[in-house]
Amino acid sequence: MSLFEYQDADALGKVTSVDTTNVIVDVADLEALKGLQVNRLAVLQSSKLGQHLVGLITQVTRKKLNEIDEALSEAPSEQNLCKVALIGTLLDRDGDERNVFRRTLESVPEIDANCFAMEGEALTSFMRVIAHTAAEDSSLTLGRYTLDDEATAFLNGNKFFQRHAFIGGSTGAGKSWTTAKIIEQMAALQTANGIIFDLHGEYSPLNGDGISHFKVAGPADIEANKTIQDGIIHLPYWLLSYEALVSLFVDRSDQNAPNQAMIMAREINSVKRSYLEEGGHDDVLDNFTVDSPVPFNLDELLSRLNAINTEQVPGARAGTTKAGEFNGKLSRMISRLENKISDRRLGFLFQGGINSLRFDWLNELAEVLLGASGENQTGGVKIINFSEVPSDILPLIVSLVARLAFSVQQWTPLELRHPVALLCDEAHLYIPQRNQADAADDISIQIFERIAKEGRKYGVSLVVISQRPSEVNKTMLSQCSNFVSMRLTNADDQSVVRKLLPDSLGGFSDILPTLDTGEALVVGDASLLPSRIRIDEPINKPNSGTVNFWDEWQDEVPAERLSTAIDNWRKQNIQ
Numbered sequence: 001m002s003l004f005e006y007q008d009a010d011a012l013g014k015v016t017s018v019d020t021t022n023v024i025v026d027v028a029d030l031e032a033l034k035g036l037q038v039n040r041l042a043v044l045q046s047s048k049l050g051q052h053l054v055g056l057i058t059q060v061t062r063k064k065l066n067e068i069d070e071a072l073s074e075a076p077s078e079q080n081l082c083k084v085a086l087i088g089t090l091l092d093r094d095g096d097e098r099n100v101f102r103r104t105l106e107s108v109p110e111i112d113a114n115c116f117a118m119e120g121e122a123l124t125s126f127m128r129v130i131a132h133t134a135a136e137d138s139s140l141t142l143g144r145y146t147l148d149d150e151a152t153a154f155l156n157g158n159k160f161f162q163r164h165a166f167i168g169g170s171t172g173a174g175k176s177w178t179t180a181k182i183i184e185q186m187a188a189l190q191t192a193n194g195i196i197f198d199l200h201g202e203y204s205p206l207n208g209d210g211i212s213h214f215k216v217a218g219p220a221d222i223e224a225n226k227t228i229q230d231g232i233i234h235l236p237y238w239l240l241s242y243e244a245l246v247s248l249f250v251d252r253s254d255q256n257a258p259n260q261a262m263i264m265a266r267e268i269n270s271v272k273r274s275y276l277e278e279g280g281h282d283d284v285l286d287n288f289t290v291d292s293p294v295p296f297n298l299d300e301l302l303s304r305l306n307a308i309n310t311e312q313v314p315g316a317r318a319g320t321t322k323a324g325e326f327n328g329k330l331s332r333m334i335s336r337l338e339n340k341i342s343d344r345r346l347g348f349l350f351q352g353g354i355n356s357l358r359f360d361w362l363n364e365l366a367e368v369l370l371g372a373s374g375e376n377q378t379g380g381v382k383i384i385n386f387s388e389v390p391s392d393i394l395p396l397i398v399s400l401v402a403r404l405a406f407s408v409q410q411w412t413p414l415e416l417r418h419p420v421a422l423l424c425d426e427a428h429l430y431i432p433q434r435n436q437a438d439a440a441d442d443i444s445i446q447i448f449e450r451i452a453k454e455g456r457k458y459g460v461s462l463v464v465i466s467q468r469p470s471e472v473n474k475t476m477l478s479q480c481s482n483f484v485s486m487r488l489t490n491a492d493d494q495s496v497v498r499k500l501l502p503d504s505l506g507g508f509s510d511i512l513p514t515l516d517t518g519e520a521l522v523v524g525d526a527s528l529l530p531s532r533i534r535i536d537e538p539i540n541k542p543n544s545g546t547v548n549f550w551d552e553w554q555d556e557v558p559a560e561r562l563s564t565a566i567d568n569w570r571k572q573n574i575q
Contacts, residue, residue, distance in 0.1 A: 002092045003099045003125050004043055004052050004116070011114040012036075013082070015044065018108050021502075023055070025115040027080040032117070036060045039508060039532065041118040041126070041147065042084050044109045050092040053109055054101070054118070054126075055084035056508065056530065084115065085508075087530060090126070099129050103528060127151030130528050140185055142178065142484070146519065146532040153522070153533040155482075157185075160526035161421050161461035164452060164479050168469045168497065169486025172544075174518040176202055178484060179423065179465055180538035183381055186421070187211045192380030193372040194421040195405060197398050199429065201387045206540045212379035214368070216397065217348035218388035227355070228368055233384070234352035235400055237298065239362070242268065242290045244396055244443045249337050256329040263326060264333070267304045271296040279359055293407075295357045298341065298350065305334050345390050348397075369401070370408055372418055395430035395444035403447045409458040419459035422451070427464045428471040436471065445473055452479035469496040482524030487515040 012032050017024035023044065027033045036057060044053040061081045086105055094100040109115075118126060127148040140157040144150075169175045179196075180203065186192045187210030196203060204213065215221070217232045226232040240248070242265055250260045272294040276285050288294055309331060311324030341350045355361065373380030389397050405420055412418075424431065431448045432441055451460055452475060464480060466472050470492035477500060488494050498509040501523055508530060512521060515532070523530045 002050075002052070003090060003129065004122060006043070006114070006116045006122075008114060010116055012042070012117050013080075013115055015109045015111055015113045015115060016081075018111065020108075021086050021105070022058075023084050023086065023109055023115075025082050025084060027082055030062075030080060033060065033062060033080040033082070036082055036117065039511060041123065042082075043090075043116045043118050043122070044084065044086075045113040045115075046089070047107045047110050047113070051107065052090045053086055053105070053107070054088050054090055055086045057082055058085045058508065059083035082115075088528070090129070101126075101129055101528060124148055124150065130154075140182065140526070141536070142181060142520070142522065143518075143534045143536040145529075146534055149534070153531060154528075155522070155526040156528075157526070159524075160482050161419070161463075162456060163481030163525045164455075164462045165464070165482035165484065165524070165526070166469070166477060166480040166500075167463060167465045167484045167486075168488065168493070169467060169515075169520070170489050170493075171467055172517065173467075173486035173488075173515070174520070174535055175465060175467065175486055176542040176544040177518060177538055178486070178520060178535050179203075179425065179463075180206055180540065180542045181536060182463070183211070183383075183423070184208070184538055184540070187373075187379060187381045189373070189380070191372040191374055191418065193370070193418055194381045194423060195369060195401065196381065196383045196423040197401070197425055198383050198385050199387065199394070199398075199426045201385050202425070202542050202544060203383045204385065205543055206383065206538075208540070210373050210379040211381045211383065213383050213385065215385040215387070216389050217352075219344040219347055222344075222347040222351050228364065233365070233368075234348050234356050235397060236295070236352045236356040236361075237349045238272075238295045239293055239400055239404065240396070241403070241443070244400070247440055247443055248340065248393065248396065250333055251336065254332050256332070259326060259329055260333040263305070263308060263330065265290050267301055267308075268296065271301050271304065274300065281359065293362055295359065295361070297357065302334065302337065305330055305337075309334060345388070346393070348389070366404070366408055370405060370420060391429075393440055396440045398424075398430045399444035399447040402451060406447070406451050406455065406458065406460050409455075409460050417459050419461065421461040421463060423463045423465060424448075425465045427466045427476070428468045431464070431473045431476055432471055433473055449473065449475045452476050469493050472496075480524075482526045483522070485509075485512060485521045485523075486519070487517070488512045 013025045013027035015023050016026045038057055038060060040057050042055050042057050044055060046053050059082065063079045063081065088101055088103045089106055091100045091102065092098065127145055128151060130151065139154040140160055142153050142155060145153050167175055167178055183196065183206060186194050187208060192210055214231050214233050217226065217234050221232045245268065246261045246264055250257050250264065254260065269290045272288065275294060275296050276288065308326050309328060311327055312321040313324045315322045340346055369382055384401065386394065386398060402422055405422060409417060409420060430444045434445060452462055455462060464472060464476055469477065477496065483497065483500060485497050488497065494509065494512050497512065501509055508521065511532065515521065518535045520533050520535055522533050
């Protein structure tokens with residue numbers, strides 16, 4: 001028995017025009033036309049038996065015809081049309097299964113085929129089919145369909161992470177709720193593995209089995225000698241790639257910058273070799289490069305650079321000396337390096353102590369950050385708080401963790417590989433458009449672009465989260481095949497999302513500025529149906545920073561708030 005038992009008399013109208021994915025329907029009844037709503041569903045007769053085509057109403061038009069001939073002609077004086085974008089096929093039977101929805105178009109309607117509005121019992125029955133079909137797969141639940149709040153909105157969890165995803169929306173639209181909802185479901189899986197880049201400590205309230213919290217070490221954490229066992233992580237300088245080290249220490253505007261970069265490469269390679277030789281790591285010596293994650297002593301590097309910067313070589317006459325080739329040309333680089341080392345804010349890079357110079361230290365870091373649930377004592381979903389990382393090197397440090405994850409996956413044999421997802425909150429801050437990037441951003445963009453292009457084959461997924469999609473790197477967004485778009489009020493941001501949607505659904509994005517808080521437009525490979533969804537409330541709400549100004553201004557002011565703030569500012573630590 002077919003899900004749709006329509007009679008000809010129920011028809012909304014007949015198809016008058018067909019192209020690849022859109023049809024035009026001539027609506028005979030003016031009252032029926034008045035009842036139509038854009039972005040609602042319609043059903044069309046297929047040219048194949050046992051099938052119905054499902055589409056989205058994208059336009060409703062009432063057009064006056066030539067009024068001069070109206071009195072002389074019996075033809076109608078107006079034409080009522082609706083445009084329908086075809087989105088899939090409902091099969092009465094597929095093997096042993098009945099009423100199966102597929103996001104494919106195996107046929108198109110014929111001219112004069114009937115079109116029916118999907119509403120009432122038909123809509124409820126169809127949404128049940130959608131929910132049931134999605135639930136049979138690896139399901140990820142977001143909320144309820146706006147079309148029918150009795151139907152649960154499932155996404156295919158495999159396709160959501162396989163094809164990368166984008167979550168966006170203006171401030172206060174509900175991005176954090178949506179992300180928290182996804183994190184909670186990830187954490188509930190037996191061997192979950194994910195890293196959340198939390199730039200402002202927004203997701204600190206999320207707790208429970210499968211979730212663990214870490215913070216990049218701040219000045220107070222370093223003074224207290226806190227370690228990874230305390231949830232504090234150091235990211236030592238030797239983990240940075242050669243290009244990242246150059247961007248950190250070499251001023252590209254310096255006329256000696258090329259020489260400084262060349263000497264930096266040579267000397268880093270040399271001190272890494274010394275470390276390996278002293279530790280007896282002969283198996284690594286044969287194949288390591290300047291980019292290999294091998295510890296080295298920073299004091300030794302500084303000593304070598306100072307020696308080169310002050311080098312004297314024999315002069316033309318016997319017994320005389322002259323300045324060496326690079327004498328005085330490294331002064332600015334050495335000064336920058338010394339300033340960075342002494343900067344308390346960068347303690348997580350340079351003040352990890354002798355512990356972070358151990359050869360097996362990287363193994364311990366990888367086990368904590370990339371271990372799945374059940375592999376270690378921490379949860380499979382790791383929320384890393386970057387709130388105390390200075391903004392000028394934030395892209396460098398976030399991309400360092402991303403590079404660590406990608407490299408570990410890349411060098412893991414296929415039979416041992418276990419997938420990991422990177423959730424990039426506030427992505428516009430460290431994966432910007434190339435024309436807005438500086439040196440630190442360039443390194444970050446290169447790493448994330450590579451993950452976006454190649455991550456899938458190594459089991460690395462990206463979920464890009466931003467309130468400003470127009471400022472996020474275009475290559476990144478173009479690699480995303482799933483979009484969860486909350487309310488977007490900026491025209492540039494709307495335009496970016498609109499361009500990423502299929503041509504047949506371009507008009508669907510017109511609802512972006514009118515979405516309610518907690519509502520999302522969901523389109524992509526993971527969604528059976530391009531849909532408007534009301535996101536369910538997460539168990540633990542993120543600290544999204546939404547303040548009730550009017551209410552707060554009617555309460556008493558907290559005592560000592562300003563002195564506490566200034567004291568914390570000076571100490572670079574929130575007590």
